[in-house]
Amino acid sequence: MNFNQAVFEKAFGTLSQLPSSDLPEIAFSGRSNVGKSSLINKIFNRKALAKVSSTPGKTATINFYKLDDSRLVDLPGYGYAKVSGSDQVRWSKLMEGYFSTNRNIKLVVQLVDMRHSPTKLDIQMLSYLEQMGFDFIIALTKCDKLNKTETEKRLAALSEELSFLEKMPLFIPCSATKGNGIEQIKAEIEKSVLSERE
Helix, strand or coil, X not given: CCHHHCEEEEEECXXXXXXXXXXXXXXXXXXXXXXXXXXXXXXHCCCCCCCCCCCCCCCXXXXXXXXXXXXXXXXXXXXXXXXXXXXXXXXXXXXXXXXXXXXXXXXXEEEEXXXXXXXXXXXXXXXXXHHHCCCEEEXXXXXXXXXXXHHHHHHHHHHHHCCCCCCCCXXXXXXXXXXXXXXXXXXXXXXXXXXXXX
């Protein structure tokens, strides 16, 4: 897969606008301010393909990026307190609609800030992904902010914090700044898309 050739296709703000799912899709999910746009840009090796907002919670649309044989889907960030109630309801419907309308979702990359325990909304999202039977991995963002000892402590704590999951998912410590974990995430994406052809 040539990640460098990715192009932005379109942003969709309502469920009825979503295009048909005619290619394998890789969905990126996570709370606001977890570094989703920055990570997507790093995967694509581009500085500003995904818009990085100075205001958390600004991404109110589902954004589609086209690769040669698949699509990467940037889902709205959740959990930013200053977003209005009506926006939260709309985003919730958009997210739920995306996951429950029979799309060809091959993998969900769930982002969690490595420096902190998963939030209540992170845990709800992970439970939902497991209940719905989606394949998912956890990208532990901002790993460059921790030293080796802190990293080991957080990885050990995560095993406890996520023990409610029946099957422990793959954790990938990553950094959009330093590039840690990016190649591993790309490899997981490629593997999930290739499984479509087998």
